Amino acid sequence: MIIEPKTRGFICLTSHPTGCEKNVLNQIDYIKSRPTTNGPKNVLVIGASTGFGLASRITSAYGSNASTIGVFFEKPPTEGRPASPGWYNSAAFETQAHKDGLYAKSINGDAFSNEIKAQTLKLIQDDLGKIDMVIYSLASPVRTHPDTGERFKSVLKPIGDTFTNNTVDFHTGVVKEISIAPCSGDDIDNTIAVMGGEDWKMWIDLLKSADVLSEDFKTVAYSYIGPSLTEAVYRKGTIGRAKDHLEATAFEITDSLKAINGKGYVSVNKALVTQASSAIPVIPLYISLLYKVMKEEGIHEGCIEQIERLFNERLYAEDLQLDEQGRIRVDDWEMRDDIQAKVLELWKEATTETLPNIGDLEGYKTDFFNLFGFNVEGVDYDKDVNEMVAIPGLQ
Ligand code: NAD
Numbered sequence: 317m318i319i320e321p322k323t324r325g326f327i328c329l330t331s332h333p334t335g336c337e338k339n340v341l342n343q344i345d346y347i348k349s350r351p352t353t354n355g356p357k358n359v360l361v362i363g364a365s366t367g368f369g370l371a372s373r374i375t376s377a378y379g380s381n382a383s384t385i386g387v388f389f390e391k392p393p394t395e396g397r398p399a400s401p402g403w404y405n406s407a408a409f410e411t412q413a414h415k416d417g418l419y420a421k422s423i424n425g426d427a428f429s430n431e432i433k434a435q436t437l438k439l440i441q442d443d444l445g446k447i448d449m450v451i452y453s454l455a456s457p458v459r460t461h462p463d464t465g466e467r468f469k470s471v472l473k474p475i476g477d478t479f480t481n482n483t484v485d486f487h488t489g490v491v492k493e494i495s496i497a498p499c500s501g502d503d504i505d506n507t508i509a510v511m512g513g514e515d516w517k518m519w520i521d522l523l524k525s526a527d528v529l530s531e532d533f534k535t536v537a538y539s540y541i542g543p544s545l546t547e548a549v550y551r552k553g554t555i556g557r558a559k560d561h562l563e564a565t566a567f568e569i570t571d572s573l574k575a576i577n578g579k580g581y582v583s584v585n586k587a588l589v590t591q592a593s594s595a596i597p598v599i600p601l602y603i604s605l606l607y608k609v610m611k612e613e614g615i616h617e618g619c620i621e622q623i624e625r626l627f628n629e630r631l632y633a634e635d636l637q638l639d640e641q642g643r644i645r646v647d648d649w650e651m652r653d654d655i656q657a658k659v660l661e662l663w664k665e666a667t668t669e670t671l672p673n674i675g676d677l678e679g680y681k682t683d684f685f686n687l688f689g690f691n692v693e694g695v696d697y698d699k700d701v702n703e704m705v706a707i708p709g710l711q
């Protein structure tokens with residue numbers, strides 16, 4: 317079939333297998349020339365199909381020949397209806413990994429559930445024995461608690477006061493003010509239940525009790541901080557509370573792994589266009605200004621560049637360069653004073669009329685469509701493609 321992008325607000329309902337494949341192969345190429353010395357060997361990636369999780373899987377596999385198990389929640393294709401992009405990404409990754417003699421298998425289902433955890437544990441026991449790294453990179457709006465069955469929904473709201481600031485509709489380029497009412501009721505607790513650290517800890521507890529974690533095991537989850545501009549809706553909002561919880565969980569995990577000298581870390585990553593971040597108000601305007609400034613300075617990175625730096629210059633380097641709160645920071649270039657000062661200046665000037673010049677709206681849009689395999693360089697979109705692609709290592 318011929319597949320075209322079909323957008324509804326900040327989501328795209330279709331995705332392109334060849335474009336997704338090209339994105340994955342480009343990331344593999346990037347990592348092949350940047351190997352990780354003493355990198356991980358047996359890696360579980362939870363949230364492995366898109367964004368930072370996919371980049372982590374690729375960096376593990378192609379940076380240090382790691383065997384990888386990927387867990388994700390993606391929609392398979394049906395006749396005439398393309399799969400979600402993470403499906404095609406995983407198909408492309410596993411196809412290439414197998415060609416290159418790398419072990420790569422995956423499990424598609426709800427990582428929050430006991431069933432998927434048990435299935436993953438069995439696969440580790442059967443195929444890998446022990447693992448030396450778990451990357452936790454889930455981004456989800458909902459979680460069903462595995463023990464109580466309660467379904468929690470996360471919200472992206474400020475705490476206390478209504479937040480008013482500019483945002484951009486990146487499809488139309490219209491910059492306009494939006495107001496977001498403060499959270500109420502159980503919003504904070506619910507958001508912590510979905511995006512906090514409870515599930516991460518459950519995974520590690522299970523794997524530890526089954527004795528499948530090797531000596532010096534590491535686990536890393538991803539967090540975000542960002543500038544004062546987005547603070548009210550992000551870091552000091554409901555999602556920020558969940559990130560606080562996630563960050564505190566890293567220390568609990570480290571405490572629980574003393575016997576094997578295991579470590580739990582949070583890495584604070586840069587703001588990037590992903591399916592998760594395009595849903596957050598104000599962030600798209602911030603990102604389009606940030607991209608402009610960082611590209612001008614020659615320090616722009618995508619997911620793969622971020623994770624390559626995380627592995628090679630932090631996790632597997634001499635010095636993790638932890639901040640005062642014990643976090644790994646690869647948002648260091650985003651947060652540089654000169655970068656933030658420039659973004660803040662541009663923010664004051666940003667209107668529908670000025671944004672195409674002062675911001676990188678085109679870069680934002682390209683990245684957004686790239687997530688779904690569209691607008692990828694070197695792909696012929698007029699060519700018929702088979703939407704019924706299989707993931708070779710799917711269990
Ligand atoms: P993403 O949407 O690209 O990836 C989410 C992954 O989680 C996918 O693999 C998806 O299949 C999987 N997933 C979602 N729900 C699942 C479920 N119930 N069971 C199994 N798998 C499930 O998101 P991302 O932007 O790469 O975010 C990953 C992490 O990085 C998040 O914690 C996010 O907060 C953090 N982060 C993101 C940014 C950013 O700007 N995008 C910046 C810093 C940190």
Ligand code: NA
Binds near residue numbers: 363365
């Ligand atoms: Na991810």
